[in-house]
Amino acid sequence: MADPSVVLLDHQDLRHYEIAILEGLGVPLDQAEIVVDNLVEADLRGVDSHGAHLVELYVARLRSGHLRPVTEVTVIRDDGATVMLDGGVGFGQVAGVRAMELAVERAKAHGVAAVTVREGTHLGALAYYTLPAAEAGCFAMAVQNGPAIVPPYGGRSGIFSTNPFSWAVPAGEELPVVYDIATTAVAGNKILLAKKRGDPTIPEGWANDVHGRPTTDTETASAQNLCWFGGYKGFGIALLVEVLSGIVAGSSFGHTEQTECELVGNRRLAKGWMFLTLDLERFCGVDRFREQMDQLIRDVHNTERAEGVDRIYVPGEIEHENRAERLASGIPLPVALVEEISAIGADFGLSPLA
Numbered sequence: 001m002a003d004p005s006v007v008l009l010d011h012q013d014l015r016h017y018e019i020a021i022l023e024g025l026g027v028p029l030d031q032a033e034i035v036v037d038n039l040v041e042a043d044l045r046g047v048d049s050h051g052a053h054l055v056e057l058y059v060a061r062l063r064s065g066h067l068r069p070v071t072e073v074t075v076i077r078d079d080g081a082t083v084m085l086d087g088g089v090g091f092g093q094v095a096g097v098r099a100m101e102l103a104v105e106r107a108k109a110h111g112v113a114a115v116t117v118r119e120g121t122h123l124g125a126l127a128y129y130t131l132p133a134a135e136a137g138c139f140a141m142a143v144q145n146g147p148a149i150v151p152p153y154g155g156r157s158g159i160f161s162t163n164p165f166s167w168a169v170p171a172g173e174e175l176p177v178v179y180d181i182a183t184t185a186v187a188g189n190k191i192l193l194a195k196k197r198g199d200p201t202i203p204e205g206w207a208n209d210v211h212g213r214p215t216t217d218t219e220t221a222s223a224q225n226l227c228w229f230g231g232y233k234g235f236g237i238a239l240l241v242e243v244l245s246g247i248v249a250g251s252s253f254g255h256t257e258q259t260e261c262e263l264v265g266n267r268r269l270a271k272g273w274m275f276l277t278l279d280l281e282r283f284c285g286v287d288r289f290r291e292q293m294d295q296l297i298r299d300v301h302n303t304e305r306a307e308g309v310d311r312i313y314v315p316g317e318i319e320h321e322n323r324a325e326r327l328a329s330g331i332p333l334p335v336a337l338v339e340e341i342s343a344i345g346a347d348f349g350l351s352p353l354a
């Protein structure tokens, strides 16, 4: 029986609708297509926290003038294998695609490459950048910092973001392995989406309330006061993400604001990231790598399963399967989200999304 709390949408219909909204706000078509592709890919892959749910946030940022509708990426420094870019406080996705294309090109030329971006904004789901680089024969890694919202392990006041971390590699007959996580227990947008959907509870261990006390109540859960995944271990990786995306990239980090802007601290949009790529041909060779990844993935799949476990996955596999299913059957968007996007669309003369 159909679930009445969601509407099934064809990915192309969703894509056209979101592009029309961004164009209505002055985003050039070619750039709107990149941003929306990032969102629709997340929805197709089942990463619902980073799909259509983000439209409202991006629209609010454009309307307030804090996010520039036209993204201009400039080169700060270019040493061949390493490049530093400035994202001009435009869309992270536009600067992100440019940065990863460059990282792949330079890894092919030099064996290894690192591209940083400062004054970059939200990248959306990071797998969007690491997966194509893996498909091009690289090991690819992406890290990003963001607004100072999450306290350090044991703390109560925000200094880091949810500092996401993704890496991806190709395989041969198997699908690429794509690991893509927030270093907090979950992305803050999962809490915000749960609030939007009106879910009464969230799983234990996701978030604290504003006083730093653990909670499973969606209403009192703070999307800023999140728990680190694995306690101090996730926090340690988040700190590394902050170092690479902030200090190394010449971007703002922790409580240090590198550029003057209206929004600072827990509202700051202009942060940074690093993409790191290795050309696998220079190490074990791409063909051999692909064969051996197939072997490793199959060995993982064929491991004896613990009681009650039906299947063992490698990272990225659940998302690959979601994508195939949603391409065929549609993307299930919560009714509240469809209404939210339709209300925005109405401002640009669009009919309701569904």
Ligand SMILES: NC(=O)c1ccc[n+]([C@@H]2O[C@H](COP(=O)([O-])OP(=O)(O)OC[C@H]3O[C@@H](n4cnc5c(N)ncnc54)[C@H](O)[C@@H]3O)[C@@H](O)[C@H]2O)c1
Pocket: 047, 049, 050, 122, 123, 124, 125, 126, 127, 144, 145, 146, 162, 163, 164, 165, 166, 178, 179, 180, 181, 182, 183, 184, 185, 186, 187, 188, 190, 312, 313, 314, 315, 316, 317, 318, 319
């Ligand atoms: N741009 C930003 O500022 C920002 C910040 C935070 C998070 N994010 C994005 O949020 C998204 C969600 O992050 P999250 O931490 O909530 O993700 P999550 O906790 O759902 O973990 C997702 C990862 O775990 C893997 N996985 C899930 N179940 C598995 C299983 N049973 N076996 C093996 N692997 C499994 C998935 O394949 C995926 O790689 C990511 O796309 C991330 O990039 C972005």
